[in-house]
Amino acid sequence: MSNMMLKIENLHAGIDGKEILKGINLEVNAGQVHAIMGPNGSGKSTMSNVLVGHPAYQVTEGKVTFQGRDLLAMSAEERSHQGLFMSFQYPVEIPGVSMTNFMRTAINEKRKALGQQPLAPTEFLKLIKEKRDLVKLDAKFMNRSVNEGFSGGEKKRNEIFQMAMLEPSLSILDETDSGLDIDALRIVADGVNRLRSPETSVIVITHYQRLLDYIKPDVVHVLYQGRIIKTAGPELALELEQCGYDWVIKEFEDSGK
Amino acid sequence: MKFEQNYIDIFNQNRALIDQGSAGALNALRDKALDCLERNGLPHKGLEEYLHTDVAHWFEPDWGMNLSRLDMHVDLAQAFRCNVPNLSTLLYFLANDEFALSDTAAKASLPDGVFVGSLRRAAKELPAIVESHYGTLADMDRPGIAAVNTMFAQDGLMIYVPDGVILDKPLQLVTLLHSPVDLMVNRRILIVLGRGAQLRLLLCDHALAANNFLTTQIVEAFAGAGSSLELYDLEETHNANLRVSEFYINQEADSNVEADFVTLHNGQTRNSVFSTFVGRGSNLSLNGIATIDREQHVDNMTFVDHRVSDCTSNELFKYVLDDNASGAFAGKVLVRHGAQHTESQQTNRNICLTRQARMFTQPQLEIYADDVKCSHGATVGQLDEKAMFYMRQRGIPEKEARMMLMQAFVGEVIGHIALEPLHDRLNRLVEKRFRGELSQCEGCRACRE
Numbered sequence: 282m283s284n285m286m287l288k289i290e291n292l293h294a295g296i297d298g299k300e301i302l303k304g305i306n307l308e309v310n311a312g313q314v315h316a317i318m319g320p321n322g323s324g325k326s327t328m329s330n331v332l333v334g335h336p337a338y339q340v341t342e343g344k345v346t347f348q349g350r351d352l353l354a355m356s357a358e359e360r361s362h363q364g365l366f367m368s369f370q371y372p373v374e375i376p377g378v379s380m381t382n383f384m385r386t387a388i389n390e391k392r393k394a395l396g397q398q399p400l401a402p403t404e405f406l407k408l409i410k411e412k413r414d415l416v417k418l419d420a421k422f423m424n425r426s427v428n429e430g431f432s433g434g435e436k437k438r439n440e441i442f443q444m445a446m447l448e449p450s451l452s453i454l455d456e457t458d459s460g461l462d463i464d465a466l467r468i469v470a471d472g473v474n475r476l477r478s479p480e481t482s483v484i485v486i487t488h489y490q491r492l493l494d495y496i497k498p499d500v501v502h503v504l505y506q507g508r509i510i511k512t513a514g515p516e517l518a519l520e521l522e523q524c525g526y527d528w529v530i531k532e533f534e535d536s537g538k
Numbered sequence: 539m540k541f542e543q544n545y546i547d548i549f550n551q552n553r554a555l556i557d558q559g560s561a562g563a564l565n566a567l568r569d570k571a572l573d574c575l576e577r578n579g580l581p582h583k584g585l586e587e588y589l590h591t592d593v594a595h596w597f598e599p600d601w602g603m604n605l606s607r608l609d610m611h612v613d614l615a616q617a618f619r620c621n622v623p624n625l626s627t628l629l630y631f632l633a634n635d636e637f638a639l640s641d642t643a644a645k646a647s648l649p650d651g652v653f654v655g656s657l658r659r660a661a662k663e664l665p666a667i668v669e670s671h672y673g674t675l676a677d678m679d680r681p682g683i684a685a686v687n688t689m690f691a692q693d694g695l696m697i698y699v700p701d702g703v704i705l706d707k708p709l710q711l712v713t714l715l716h717s718p719v720d721l722m723v724n725r726r727i728l729i730v731l732g733r734g735a736q737l738r739l740l741l742c743d744h745a746l747a748a749n750n751f752l753t754t755q756i757v758e759a760f761a762g763a764g765s766s767l768e769l770y771d772l773e774e775t776h777n778a779n780l781r782v783s784e785f786y787i788n789q790e791a792d793s794n795v796e797a798d799f800v801t802l803h804n805g806q807t808r809n810s811v812f813s814t815f816v817g818r819g820s821n822l823s824l825n826g827i828a829t830i831d832r833e834q835h836v837d838n839m840t841f842v843d844h845r846v847s848d849c850t851s852n853e854l855f856k857y858v859l860d861d862n863a864s865g866a867f868a869g870k871v872l873v874r875h876g877a878q879h880t881e882s883q884q885t886n887r888n889i890c891l892t893r894q895a896r897m898f899t900q901p902q903l904e905i906y907a908d909d910v911k912c913s914h915g916a917t918v919g920q921l922d923e924k925a926m927f928y929m930r931q932r933g934i935p936e937k938e939a940r941m942m943l944m945q946a947f948v949g950e951v952i953g954h955i956a957l958e959p960l961h962d963r964l965n966r967l968v969e970k971r972f973r974g975e976l977s978q979c980e981g982c983r984a985c986r987e
Contacts, residue, residue, distance in 0.1 A: 333931050361933035373928040377946025386942065387932040394933070426946075427928075443932060 292343035319504035366449035434465035470495030562661035601722030625959035660696035675786035694726030701732035791817025
C-alpha cells in the first residue's frame with residue numbers, strides 16, 4: 282500500500298456543532314486525479330477545509346491517513362509542510378505582506394520543518410521566475426501585497442503559482458474554475474497538468490465538467506448530504522453535465538441508503 | 539483633592555530659584571501661567587478631552603524637580619547611542635530638561651543665522667524672536683498642561699531657521715531621563731521656520747534610569763510661508779514613565795508639515811496635537827503608531843483647525859494593543875466658515891490582540907464650509923483570521939503569521955513617513971517589539987545591563 286496518498290475512513294465533521302460530513306470514505310493513490318462533484322451544500326468545501334485543518338471545523342469521528350501519517354493530528358502548517366496544498370475558492374488578500382516576502386517565508390518555513398537550510402536568495406529568485414512562467418504571472422505581482430488588487434483570474438493563477446513553488450504531493454483545487462474565463466481556465470489547468478507526476482495527486486472539487494476537460498480525472502465522486510453516493514470513471518462527469526444530479530440522487534435513495 | 543495646589547505652593551516658594559535658572563521670555567510668562575493653573579487646574583477625567591487619561595492624577599506624588607539646575611552627571615557619549623543606520627544627523631541632547639551638545643554638533647557649522655541650541659540661551663541671544671513666539675501658540679486656558687509647564691520650564695531646545703535656509707542634515711534631539719531619584723521634568727521646544735525654510739527633526743525620547751518619571755513637554759512649531767517641516771517623535775521609555783506632551787503647529791501659506799508620533803514602548807502617554815492652518819495652500823500629514831502591552835496606555839488627541847481655504851490634512855493612526863493595554867484616539871477636524879476646498883482625511887485603525895485590551899476611538903468632524911472633501915474612518919478589531927489561515931495553509935506557522943500581519947498593519951503607517959532611512963529602523967524596532975525582544979528601549983544603558 283505504499284502507493285496510497287490519502288485514505289479517508291468514516292469521516293464525520295461539522296461546524297458550530299452542526300454535522301455536515303456524515304461518514305466519508307475515500308482513497309486516493311499517488312499519481313491519480315480525483316474529481317469531487319455535487320450539488321450546492323453537499324459538503325464539498327467542508328471536506329477540503331477539514332482536510333487542510335481549518336480551525337473552525339470539528340472532526341467528530343473517523344480517520345484520515347496522509348502518506349502513512351495521521352493527518353488529523355497535525356496542525357494546518359504541519360499538513361502544508363508534509364505536502365498538502367489547497368487552492369482556495371476565495372484567495373485571501375493580505376495588505377502589507379508582499380508576495381515575495383510571503384513566498385520566501387512559506388518556502389523557508391517548510392524547509393526548516395523538513396530539516397533543510399533556507400533557500401539562497403539567488404536560488405529563490407530563480408525558482409520564482411521559473412514558476413511564474415508556468416502560469417504566466419507577471420513579475421510585477423511579486424512586489425505587490427498578496428492578492429491585493431489582483432483580478433479574479435490573477436488570484437487563481439497566483440494560487441497555482443504558489444502550488445508550483447511549494448511542490449505539494451497532494452493538491453486540493455477547491456472550485457478553482459469559478460469566476461475564470463476560458464483563457465484563464467486553460468492557463469490554470471495547463472499549470473496543474475505540468476505539475477502532475479506519478480508521485481503527486483490532485484483532488485479537483487468542482488460543480489462543472491468544464492475544468493475536467495482540461496484536467497482529466499481518473500475517478501469521479503458525487504458528494505451528497507455529506508456522503509459519497511457514487512464513484513465511477515471520468516464518464517460520470519460527462520453524464521452529470523448532461524443530466525444533472527437528480528438521477529444519481531434517486532438511484533442512491535432507491536438503493537435504501 | 540486638587541493636585542495642582544502642591545505645584546502652586548512649590549512655585550510660590552521657589553519662584554526666585556526658577557527664574558534664576560532660566561531667562562527672559564520664559565520667566566516673563568510665569569505669572570500668567572500661575573493665574574491660568576489656579577483658575578483651570580490640571581486636566582482631569584471629568585473633562586471630555588481627558589476622559590481616558592486622568593493626567594491630573596499623575597501629579598499626585600510629590601515629584602522632585604531640579605529647579606536649582608544641579609548637574610545630573612549624565613555622561614551623554616557613554617550613555618547613549620540612538621542610531622538610525624544610513625542616516626547621519628546632527629545630534630543634540632536634553633538631559634532631563636537641560637540642553638547639551640554632542641561633539642559632532644558642537645563642531646558642525648550651521649548656515650548663517652541658524653540657531654540650534656538651548657532655549658534659555660536663545661532667550662538671551664535672540665530675545666526678539668523668542669519673545670514674539672514663545673508661549674504664543676500654547677494655549678494655557680484650554681484644558682492641558684501648558685500652564686504648569688510654563689510655570690516650571692527653565693530650558694529646552696530652540697531651533698530658528700531664517701528665511702530661505704534649508705537644513706540638509708536632519709537634526710536629532712535625544713531626550714534622556716536620568717536621575718538617582720524620581721523626577722518631574724518640564725521640557726520646552728520652540729521651532730521657528732522662516733519663509734521657505736526647511737527642517738527635519740527627529741525627537742527620540744528615552745529613559746536611562748528605572749526610576750519613576752513624569753515629563754511635561756510643550757512643542758511650539760511655526761512653519762513660515764512656503765516652509766517645510768518634518769517632525770518625528772519616537773518614544774521608547776519604560777513602564778514607570780508618565781509623559782504628557784502638547785504639540786502646537788502653526789502653518790502659514792503653502793507650507794508643508796509632517797508630524798509622526800511613534801510610541802514603541804512606554805508607561806502612560808498622552809500626546810495632544812493642535813495644528814492650525816493660517817495661510818492657504820498648505821498641507822499637513824499627521825501619523826501615529828502605538829505598539830503597547832501589559833498595562834501600558836497611549837492616548838493621542840489631534841485637533842486640526844482649517845481656518846483658511848485650500849489646505850489638505852491627512853491623518854493615519856494605528857495601534858496594536860496586547861495584554862491589558864489601553865489606548866485612546868480622538869481626532870477632531872474643524873473646517874471653519876469660508877475654508878473652502880479643504881481636503882481632509884482621517885483614519886484610525888486598531889487591533890486588540892486580547893479580550894482585555896481596550897481601545898477608545900473618537901473621530902470628530904465639524905464642517906462649516908460647503909465645498910470640501912472630508913472623510914474619516916475608525917475601526918477596532920482583531921487580526922484577520924482568514925488571512926491567518928491562508929498563511930498557515932501555505933506553511934507559515936501561526937506565531938509567524940501573526941507577526942507578519944501585525945508588521946504589515948503597522949507598516950502602512952511607516953510607509954507614510956517621509957524620512958526613508960527611518961523606515962528600516964522602525965520596521966526593525968517594531969518587529970523586535972512584537973517578538974518581545976524590546977522589553978525596554980534599544981540602546982539605553984538601563985536595558986543593556
